[in-house]
Amino acid sequence: MLLTSYTLPIWLLLIISVLALVSIIKFLLLLTSSKKAEYSKYLEDFIYDANWRWKWEKDEIIDIQCYCPKCDSILVYDESSCHTRYTEVVKTDFICEKCDSQIVTSIPGGNKKYAINAVKREIQRRIRTQEYKK
Numbered sequence: 001m002l003l004t005s006y007t008l009p010i011w012l013l014l015i016i017s018v019l020a021l022v023s024i025i026k027f028l029l030l031l032t033s034s035k036k037a038e039y040s041k042y043l044e045d046f047i048y049d050a051n052w053r054w055k056w057e058k059d060e061i062i063d064i065q066c067y068c069p070k071c072d073s074i075l076v077y078d079e080s081s082c083h084t085r086y087t088e089v090v091k092t093d094f095i096c097e098k099c100d101s102q103i104v105t106s107i108p109g110g111n112k113k114y115a116i117n118a119v120k121r122e123i124q125r126r127i128r129t130q131e132y133k134k
């Protein structure tokens with residue numbers, strides 16, 4: 001087959017073959033990525049006594065925010081207990097400014113980054129156990 005003469009130059013046939021192969025691979029990847037995971041519609045839940053909402057980027061949770069269950073305002077955080085030696089309780093408080101600066105929830109264990117990651121771990125646990133479907 002390689003010794004047969006063609007009316008097109010071999011280099012042109014190689015380029016066409018490579019482009020065709022790349023197109024087929026892209027098409028197959030597009031088909032598999034269009035079948036999003038079922039949990040990608042799971043965007044909100046009540047965790048640690050507050051409403052949490054997030055987005056998915058591939059299989060990662062992004063833009064996670066905490067909302068007040070009463071007025072639906074975004075909660076602000078206070079991690080001041082993480083920066084002092086005078087208390088043994090290390091926690092992050094999530095506070096609603098609209099509801100008279102009321103503490104809506106507290107997540108023990110660390111600063112805001114720790115608290116957000118604790119919520120992400122809970123979301124992933126609920127996905128693994130299929131609890132999010134209820």
